[in-house]
Amino acid sequence: MLLFKKIVMENVISFLNRLHSLPPALIAELRQVLQYTRKRKNEWLVREGEICKYAWYLQKGLVRCYYNRNQREATTWFMEEDNIISLSKSLFRQTESKYNLDALEDCELYRIRYEDIMHVLEKYSEARRIGAIIAEKYSNLKDIRIRATSMLIAKERYRYFEKHFPHLLNRVKLEYIASYLDLSRRSLARARGF
Numbered sequence: 001m002l003l004f005k006k007i008v009m010e011n012v013i014s015f016l017n018r019l020h021s022l023p024p025a026l027i028a029e030l031r032q033v034l035q036y037t038r039k040r041k042n043e044w045l046v047r048e049g050e051i052c053k054y055a056w057y058l059q060k061g062l063v064r065c066y067y068n069r070n071q072r073e074a075t076t077w078f079m080e081e082d083n084i085i086s087l088s089k090s091l092f093r094q095t096e097s098k099y100n101l102d103a104l105e106d107c108e109l110y111r112i113r114y115e116d117i118m119h120v121l122e123k124y125s126e127a128r129r130i131g132a133i134i135a136e137k138y139s140n141l142k143d144i145r146i147r148a149t150s151m152l153i154a155k156e157r158y159r160y161f162e163k164h165f166p167h168l169l170n171r172v173k174l175e176y177i178a179s180y181l182d183l184s185r186r187s188l189a190r191a192r193g194f
Contacts, residue, residue: 009034012057012110015082018128026120033116045085045101045109050092052097054111058083061107062171066179067099075180077141078104078168084134085109091117102170124171149182154191157181 012034013027022030039045040083046052048067065087079085091095091114120127148160161181162169165172168177178188183184 009036009110011059011082015057015084016130019133020051020126022126023124026124026126029120029123033120034110036114037111039103039107039109041103041106043103043167045103046087046090046097046099048098048100049096050090051094052087053114055084055086055091055117056109056111058085059108059110061109061192062104062168063107064102064104064172064176065099066102066176073176073179074182075176076145077138078165078172078176078180080167080171084137086136086138088138103174128135153186154181154183157183158188158191 009031013030058079058081060081063079064075065077066073087097087099090167121131128155144164148157161177174188175185
């Protein structure tokens with residue numbers, strides 16, 4: 001198991017290195033502070049009202065971010081393997097989250113605590129650059145969702161999802177896709193042609 005965790009940790013380092021070259025000292029610090037963890041399907045990483053205390057690297061699995069709106073869930077994004085997961089506003093302001101992070105599949109993750117994130121951001125310009133790249137990715141995810149739900153009829157919304165997330169069509173429940181597209185399940189079924 002220890003060898004497996006070390007191999008997976010190297011995946012985290014490799015992922016971050018692809019975003020921006022890491023100096024050896026930062027790599028050494030990350031190896032000290034990254035913690036391996038697992039979440040079972042339907043377990044939360046963060047629940048609405050909790051303070052986000054970690055950022056995660058998702059080695060295996062699928063996570064959904066959503067909030068509750070008028071007694072309905074509104075999905076904001078899905079994140080699959082080889083990605084960083086974070087609720088930035090809650091994490092960096094250390095305030096209660098307005099969102100839930102839910103494991104849609106059994107997940108294997110590496111997490112880093114808020115305090116350790118702040119330390120490496122303060123000490124390494126490369127870490128700040130990686131943070132900016134990750135923030136841009138989340139901004140792009142928000143853009144994609146806005147485009148998917150703004151001024152498009154149901155069929156166009158579903159086609160948009162198919163185009164941008166074909167790899168998720170068989171991994172995500174239809175009710176979650178409907179929630180992401182701001183459609184009822186019935187409207188989604190009609191949009192899919194069923």
